[in-house]
Amino acid sequence: MSKINIKYLAKELNLSISTVSRALRDSHEISGETKKRVFDLAKRLNYQPNSNASGLRGQKTKMIAVVIPDMVNDFFSLVISGIEKVTQEKGYHILLHFTHGDHELEVSFINTLASGRVDGVLLSMSSEDNDSHHLAELNSSGIPLVLFDRVSECVSNVKVTSDNHESSVLATHHLIEAGCKKIAYLQVHKNIPVGKVRMNGYLEALQQYSAQKVPLVLECTNDNDETFELIQKMLVAEKPDGVFASVEKLAVVCYRVCEKMRLKIPDDIKIISFSNLHTAALLNPSLTTITQPAFDIGETAAKELFNIINKKNRTLAGDNNNVVLQSRLIKRRSTARY
Amino acid sequence: MSKINIKYLAKELNLSISTVSRALRDSHEISGETKKRVFDLAKRLNYQPNSNASGLRGQKTKMIAVVIPDMVNDFFSLVISGIEKVTQEKGYHILLHFTHGDHELEVSFINTLASGRVDGVLLSMSSEDNDSHHLAELNSSGIPLVLFDRVSECVSNVKVTSDNHESSVLATHHLIEAGCKKIAYLQVHKNIPVGKVRMNGYLEALQQYSAQKVPLVLECTNDNDETFELIQKMLVAEKPDGVFASVEKLAVVCYRVCEKMRLKIPDDIKIISFSNLHTAALLNPSLTTITQPAFDIGETAAKELFNIINKKNRTLAGDNNNVVLQSRLIKRRSTARY
DNA sequence: TTTATTTACGGAAACGTTTGCGTGAAAAGA
DNA sequence: TCTTTTCACGCAAACGTTTCCGTAAATAAA
Structure with missing residues (x-):
């Protein structure tokens, strides 16, 4: 077992525990000479502070939790990469948790x-959004929370999304x-805001730009x-042309169906499709996508979170606590005119 | 702040702290009636044990660290999903860390x-493998370690890999x-075992089955x-046909190059390619892959780790501490005869 | 010189758990 | 009836930090 704790360092250096602790945190109360002795020994013995102890005492764990449905698509992988970029800089760690779209799991976690x-x-x-009671409870516990992508309308936390409607x-x-x-x-998640918003965009565009009077959902x-x-x-049954x-x-599933049915795309x-597939350009045919700025979403959400953690309440979001990032429509062969 | 701790529960129930703690852990020393009182109040107040305190005291954090290079490919996403399946069952959490192929980051983490x-x-x-000193140190600290996929030959820990050579x-x-x-x-990571092993497979196969006398790496x-x-x-320069x-x-990059050069695949x-791309079948043309059992690798590695954590020294690995899982060759159009 | 301030450090409490030990009462055995 | 065991619980120490306080010595101000 690794027994190199502050107490050991203190004994070794003939100093008190508190002095060593302060020296390690570079306190101004400690002389430069003493600090140097402490730093040197700490480095030599590869001292690592016990995170449970400091977490218990100081309420600082140097960890943030990332709670997402799963990782079956490239979107969340990119989001996490964006988050990680920030946590890396801040010396923080990521506690990862999947809810698998199960509301109960989310609540309990x-x-x-x-x-x-x-x-x-x-x-x-x-997926389910009716109940955000657990979020209210988290808020009242004082732990900063930032939502991204799949957000809830029921809480007033900072939210980072992309312009799904437009x-x-x-x-x-x-x-x-x-x-x-x-x-x-093709829809799924009809109960969460992002699902509703996207479908509304479809419905509105039909009304506004198309002769198609009856939506096909x-x-x-x-x-x-x-x-x-x-x-x-x-x-x-419906023989849509789009x-x-x-x-x-x-x-992806639709591509497979078309292949089976010998429908030419x-x-x-x-x-x-909404998609962050990095192979979209290589598909047969290449897939036209609305690509969300997944990495940016992760990075922005993490930055917002750290702003709150560090009490700098200057947020990128306006008064409504919403940051909306731009998606890009990337035209490829799957929607070519002929 | 959430002030519902054991002390609060104890006061509320007119019990001692130790009794409440034991009741919550379902100790046989506590009467059923008392247990029920404690459970009920804990649930009613949504009591959550402080993980730092229990971690500090009992050395059990209910967390495992997952350290990987990054998440730019589907392989590690799947591995993590496999790991998560196991941690979910065990009530554990995942501390995720990327090394970005940077050896120094790996060491410090x-x-x-x-x-x-x-x-x-x-x-x-x-990527770098020459120095596994940090792993030796981790081992001596008594924290169980299981390696997967990109393993080191220098340590004797349990390793979960796939049959890269074959x-x-x-x-x-x-x-x-x-x-x-x-x-x-096409090679990268020539310094890590998995890189070497894969290339050796290529070289051996050339010698054994091909008239091609000079490898092209x-x-x-x-x-x-x-x-x-x-x-x-x-x-x-070389005009290879494979x-x-x-x-x-x-x-993926090679596909792009071929597209640019108008080379027909x-x-x-x-x-x-070695690949876990879930869109491999939809590429243009569909890509023949050696697909590693990524999810299984994650699941197996996690199970092995918990075997060690729980001191059941029965491992799936044999005496050599190696678990090797089978990859699959999935033939698709990119290697069709013509 | 005396007093006030700063410097540099030590003592000890606190964070919330877990657990070894102790203990009175009830139950079992003699 | 008396002793022993079991039961059900309380006390207090410990885990490794951080930080509030106190305090000698050194320095500055008077």
Whole structure:
């Protein structure tokens, strides 16, 4: 066992525990000479402060929790990379937790965090949104919380999102301009704000720009095989000439369905999707995407969180506590005119 | 601030602190009636034990560290998902850390961990391998360590890997069977075992199955643009008819180069790659891959770690402490015969 | 010179748990 | 009835820090 603690250093140097502690924290109360002795020995013995002890005493754990649904798509991987860039700079660590879209898991984990395990929380919510009671409780525990992407309307915390509504309008408009007369919308997460907002963008764009009077919305599930069947049935029954996938994996499944049904993309059907797939350009055909600034979202959310942790209340967000970042529409072959 | 601690519960119930603590841990020393009173109040007040305090006292943090190079490919995302499945079951949490292939970062982080921040460590090493001194130190600190994928030969810890050598031979053989007369090998990480092992597989397969007497190895870098140039120059100069990418991202870059050079895959050149890309089947053309059991690797490594943490020394590994899982060669169009 | 201030350090409490030990009362055994 | 065991609980120490306080000595101000 590693027995090199402050007490040991103190004994070794004929100093008191408090002096060593202060020296290590570079306190002005300690003479330069003493500090140097302490630093040197600490380095020589590879002293590492016990984080539980300092966390217990000082309420500073040097850790933030990142709570996300899962990591099945490239979006969250990029977000985490962005978060990590910031935590790395700040000397912080990431406590990672997946909710798997299970609201109960989210609640129980958030509750766990309220006990002071971390200095702050970054959260992208699970599917259900009606109940944000646990977030209120976390807030009242005094632990800073920043939401990103899948946010809740019920709390007033800082939120970092992307311009889902405009992007969704833009995407739908792009399909219409490409000649689509009947556009299907593949949806999942209809209960969380981001899901609603994206669909509203689709609906509005139809009303505004298209002759298509009746929207075509397909509710998909979290099970890929099931979704495959659903999409196939829909394509057979409705024969849309455009598909707007609200999340990446639906586009992937849709590609598979089209392959099976021998539908030519983009000749028979055009596809656009919200996606951070880094292979989008290499797909067959290359996939037109609305690409969220995932890395930026993570980086921004982390910075906002540290602003709160460090009590600099200057936030990038305005009074409404919202930071909205721009997505990009990247046109590729899957929506080419012919 | 959340002030609901054991002391508060004790006062509220007219019990001593120790009794409450024991009741919460379901000790046999406490009567059923008292336990119930404690449980009920704890639940009602949403009591959450302070992890720093219990970590400090009992040396149990309910956290394991996962140290990986980064998350730019699907492999590590899947590994983490596998790990998370196990930690979820065990009620553990994941402390995530990226080394970005920087050996110094790895060392300093591992050192940090030696102070008891976590109950165990899962590590996939950064590029440099000559120095595993920090691992020895971690071992001597008594914190269980399991290595996976990018392992070191210098330590005797449990290691979970996949059959890189056989897979590499198989991949090369597959290209040869597909008719390739001149196969290039795209490599990075030449300093870590997994890199060496994979290349040896390529070299051996050439000797054994091919008329190609001189291997064609291209050293790539971590910078994609640089790698793009390198590959392009190599393709122009050497005109290979087959490419074996030792890691996923090299295959992706190679696809881009071929697109730019208007080389037809698989007609002009065939490509195979180690990869966990879930869109491999949808690429243009679909990419033949050696797919590692990434999720299994994560799951297995985590299970091995918990075996050690819980002192059940029954390991899946044999005496040599190695668990080797099978990869799969998935044949797709990028290596089709014509 | 005397007094006030600063400097540099030590003592000890506190953070919230866990756990070895002690103990009175009840139950069991003699 | 008396002794022994079991039961159910309380006391207090310990984990490694941080920090409030106190205090000698050194320095500055009077």
